[in-house]
Amino acid sequence: MTKKYRTPDGYTADIAVFTIVTEESKPFTPPDMSLNLLLIERAKWNTEGELNTEGGKWALPGGFVGVHENALQAAVRELKEETGIDCVHMKHFGIYDEPGRDNRGWIISNAHYAIISEEDLREMNANDDASAVKLVNIHDVLQLELAFDHRQIICDALSVIKRELLQTTAAKNLLQDEFTYSELQAVLSTVTKDPAILNEQAFARKIKSLPFIEKVEGKTTQRTSKKATQLYRFNEVEVVKPIYTGRYQER
Amino acid sequence: MTKKYRTPDGYTADIAVFTIVTEESKPFTPPDMSLNLLLIERAKWNTEGELNTEGGKWALPGGFVGVHENALQAAVRELKEETGIDCVHMKHFGIYDEPGRDNRGWIISNAHYAIISEEDLREMNANDDASAVKLVNIHDVLQLELAFDHRQIICDALSVIKRELLQTTAAKNLLQDEFTYSELQAVLSTVTKDPAILNEQAFARKIKSLPFIEKVEGKTTQRTSKKATQLYRFNEVEVVKPIYTGRYQER
DNA sequence: ACAATAGTGTCTATAAGACAATATCAT
DNA sequence: ATGATATTGTCTTATAGACACTATTGT
Numbered sequence: 001m002t003k004k005y006r007t008p009d010g011y012t013a014d015i016a017v018f019t020i021v022t023e024e025s026k027p028f029t030p031p032d033m034s035l036n037l038l039l040i041e042r043a044k045w046n047t048e049g050e051l052n053t054e055g056g057k058w059a060l061p062g063g064f065v066g067v068h069e070n071a072l073q074a075a076v077r078e079l080k081e082e083t084g085i086d087c088v089h090m091k092h093f094g095i096y097d098e099p100g101r102d103n104r105g106w107i108i109s110n111a112h113y114a115i116i117s118e119e120d121l122r123e124m125n126a127n128d129d130a131s132a133v134k135l136v137n138i139h140d141v142l143q144l145e146l147a148f149d150h151r152q153i154i155c156d157a158l159s160v161i162k163r164e165l166l167q168t169t170a171a172k173n174l175l176q177d178e179f180t181y182s183e184l185q186a187v188l189s190t191v192t193k194d195p196a197i198l199n200e201q202a203f204a205r206k207i208k209s210l211p212f213i214e215k216v217e218g219k220t221t222q223r224t225s226k227k228a229t230q231l232y233r234f235n236e237v238e239v240v241k242p243i244y245t246g247r248y249q250e251r
Numbered sequence: 252m253t254k255k256y257r258t259p260d261g262y263t264a265d266i267a268v269f270t271i272v273t274e275e276s277k278p279f280t281p282p283d284m285s286l287n288l289l290l291i292e293r294a295k296w297n298t299e300g301e302l303n304t305e306g307g308k309w310a311l312p313g314g315f316v317g318v319h320e321n322a323l324q325a326a327v328r329e330l331k332e333e334t335g336i337d338c339v340h341m342k343h344f345g346i347y348d349e350p351g352r353d354n355r356g357w358i359i360s361n362a363h364y365a366i367i368s369e370e371d372l373r374e375m376n377a378n379d380d381a382s383a384v385k386l387v388n389i390h391d392v393l394q395l396e397l398a399f400d401h402r403q404i405i406c407d408a409l410s411v412i413k414r415e416l417l418q419t420t421a422a423k424n425l426l427q428d429e430f431t432y433s434e435l436q437a438v439l440s441t442v443t444k445d446p447a448i449l450n451e452q453a454f455a456r457k458i459k460s461l462p463f464i465e466k467v468e469g470k471t472t473q474r475t476s477k478k479a480t481q482l483y484r485f486n487e488v489e490v491v492k493p494i495y496t497g498r499y500q501e502r
Numbered sequence: 503a504c505a506a507t508a509g510t511g512t513c514t515a516t517a518a519g520a521c522a523a524t525a526t527c528a529t
Numbered sequence: 530a531t532g533a534t535a536t537t538g539t540c541t542t543a544t545a546g547a548c549a550c551t552a553t554t555g556t
Contacts, residue, residue, distance in 0.1 A: 007319055028528070028533075068258055070359050072346050092343055095323045108321050166493035167418055182534080188495065195519085196496035202519065204536065206495065209517095225534040227526040242417035243492045244439065244457065245447035245545090279555070281507075433507080446546080453546065455509065460544095476507040478553040497518065497544085503556105510551070516544085523538070529531085 008097075009105030013074040014062035014150075015090070016113040016157035017083075019121045020174045020187060021135060030182035030224045034137045035161070035190035037154065038083075041132035042147055053104055054147035058136075060154070062109070071110035079114060082133075089115040089173045093160045094153070101149045111153050113161055115173040138190070162191045167241070169212050169234050178216050178231040181207045182224050212237040259348075260356030264325040265313035265401075266341070267364040267408035268334075270372045271425045271438060272386060281433035281475045285388045286412070286441035288405065289334075292383035293398055304355055305398035309387075311405070313360070322361035330365060333384075340366040340424045344411045345404070352400045362404050364412055366424040389441070413442045418492070420463050420485050429467050429482040432458045433475050463488040 017038035022031045044055040061082050065074040072092055079087050090112055097108040121135075136144065138158055142151065164170045171187050181204045188197050196202055207213055214235045220228035268289035273282045295306040312333050316325040323343055330338050341363055348359040387395065389409055393402065415421045422438050432455045439448050447453055458464055465486045471479035 008321075011321070030534075070259075070262070070346055070348055070361075073348070092346065095321055095343065097321055097324070110321075163491050166491055166495070168494070180535090188493075192493065194493060194496060197493065199519075200534085201521090201536080203495075206518090210495065212494070222527090225526085226528050227533085227535050229535060239494050240414050240417055241492055241494045242439075242443065242445060242448065243419070243463070243490050244417070244454075244461065245445055279506075431508090450546075451507085452509075452548090457545090473554090476553085477555050478506085478508050480508060505556090506554095508552075511549085513547085513549105515546085518541100518543075520541080521539090523536100525536075526534085528533100 006106060008108050010102075010107040011065045011071070012062055012107055012109045013065055013071045013078060014060040014096075014109050014111050014153060015075050015079055016060055016111065016154065016161070017079065017116060018113060018138075018157075018161050019116045019135065020118050020190070021137075022118060028222065028224070028226045030180075031186045033186040033190055034139075035187075036135035036137055037141050037157075039134055039136055039141070039144070040082075041134070043132070053102075056145075057147040058144045059147040059150050060111075061133075065110070072112065075110070075112040075114075085116060085120050087114045087116065089170065094156055096149060096153055098149065109153070111157065113157050113164075115161075115164075115170060117174055117176075119176070165191050169238070172234040178219065178221075178233050180221060180224050180229045180231060182229075184213075184232070207232060212239050257357060259359050261353075261358040262316045262322070263313055263358055263360045264316055264322045264329060265311040265347075265360050265362050265404060266326050266330055267311055267362065267405065267412070268330065268367055269364060269389075269408075269412050270367045270386065271369050271441070272388075273369060279473065279475070279477045281431075282437045284437040284441055285390075286438075287386035287388055288392050288408075290385055290387055290392070290395070291333075292385070294383070304353075307396075308398040309385075309395045310398040310401050311362075312384075316361070323363065326361070326363040326365075336367060336371050338365045338367065340421065345407055347400060347404055349400065360404070362408065364408050364415075366412075366415075366421060368425055368427075370427075416442050420489070423485040429470065429472075429484050431472060431475050431480045431482060433480075435464075435483070458483060463490050 019036055019038065020033050021036045022033050024032050038061060039058040040061050042055050042057055042059055043052050046052050061078065063078045065071050069077065072090065076087055076090055079085055092110060092112050094111040095108065096111060099106055101107065141154060146154065165188065171184060174187050175183055185197065185203050212235060213232050216231040216233055219231045221231055222228055270287055270289065271284050272287045273284050275283050289312060290309040291312050293306050293308055293310055294303050297303050312329065314329045316322050320328065323341065327338055327341055330336055343361060343363050345362040346359065347362060350357055352358065392405060397405065416439065422435060425438050426434055436448065436454050463485060464483050467482040467484055470482045472482055473479055
């Protein structure tokens with residue numbers, strides 16, 4: 001055991017918190033949504049008045065893993081502490097442990113992503129001190145000055161969230177239990193330009209044949225239109241759609 | 252900090268090692284493959300002659316995370332130590348930390364899966380002592396008596412590997428660089444019964460239109476047929492196929 | 503010639519994409 | 530009535546699935 005081995009100087013959990021922001025919501029109008037990532041601004045100076053490492057830059061929320069927990073637990077705990085949210089969809093997606101990623105030492109980060117509904121987010125805005133926290137549209141986030149290697153982590157997170165939203169039923173975490181086709185469409189359009197999803201009529205037809213979505217029989221809403229609109233909900237069907245074929249396959 | 256907090260008694264990395272086994276390989280015949288999981292048999296007695304915890308049962312390879320590494324690194328290291336393989340496709344997929352999962356104490360496991368080609372596997376068989384290691388067809392693995400909560404971990408791993416093989420180009424890790432349609436088909440058929448994949452002619456046609464697979468111009472082989480057969484290779488195109496539509500979308 | 507596998511021709515049913523028309527209803 | 534959104538009608542084109550057929554070649 002010579003210098004071949006080195007003790008990490010820290011073990012952290014970072015969290016890419018994704019949420020939907022409804023841009024405008026006139027009555028009787030389908031929503032215009034954007035997928036946003038929650039970032040915090042690192043303080044320029046610490047409490048002793050010294051310049052902070054990577055101060056002034058934007059970063060993912062997170063913190064050190066406690067001695068009594070694993071990284072996922074730490075991620076859940078930190079999110080709870082910082083935003084008051086009990087997360088329902090927190091998942092690990094990567095480990096970042098390049099020796100030079102943090103100039104304070106060898107800090108290993110377990111990266112997670114969380115999907116939080118707009119509704120739950122509103123609770124947060126009540127809880128936090130709102131000072132250095134902001135939601136950034138995922139299309140703008142890479143323009144910011146980001147701390148450490150968070151640019152890389154965020155790139156990976158974006159890639160994962162896009163895949164998750166399009167290839168699984170994860171979108172249900174961003175919607176109310178019962179939703180209209182245009183609301184689901186608005187969520188999906190935040191991560192895809194696929195004309196098959198963007199096209200109104202095509203999507204309104206398609207939703208009726210998706211095995212993992214079912215009509216809420218006889219239930220409608222007027223929140224997106226003056227005309228009463230059919231409500232749908234996700235059922236428990238899990239679907240794996242192979243890239244090699246055109247048909248569904250249930251698990 | 253009362254008894255609300257508890258120190259874990261161990262932090263381990265477990266690895267679900269998946270590999271292809273070609274069942275029969277007559278010359279000029281397409282392969283008949285099965286996806287197998289590598290398991291080890293826990294010794295009945297330890298070196299002091301005492302009964303071992305969960306002895307005699309089958310378990311995923313793995314071991315304790317060292318003080319100088321994270322779980323992923325530990326997984327790679329353990330796999331290297333136990334089989335001599337430098338893994339190219341090792342990924343974290345879950346954390347198992349139920350208090351009662353191991354009756355020796357609170358042992359937290361980071362679960363990973365690895366995809367290893369048959370070729371690389373052959374090196375392993377040279378390296379290990381072959382005593383208590385075996386490859387089990389994924390369709391039989393849940394029949395075995397499994398240690399700890401490895402039944403649950405394996406269930407999750409199977410679910411992940413199936414999705415990975417069908418929804419990403421991960422199958423490339425199980426094939427040679429250049430392969431025939433029937434070889435790819437054989438790999439995929441280990442995890443799906445989808446008739447669109449199982450049907451010879453349909454698949455032979457389909458492969459030509461897949462954006463992430465390209466013809467190796469003018470190159471053929473006779474290893475699966477007396478008739479010279481076209482070779483294909485994966486290119487670098489990454490594809491996300493939404494469950495909501497029927498068309499491809501490149502990233 | 504035979505057996506086995508690769509690959510093509512072609513038909514049909516279904517789905518996708520485009521465009522238009524109709525329905526509903528607060529204002 | 531108007532304007533906005535939902536929903537259906539219908540036409541065209543593309544793809545999937547099925548089946549039959551041809552091509553190649555070691556034995």
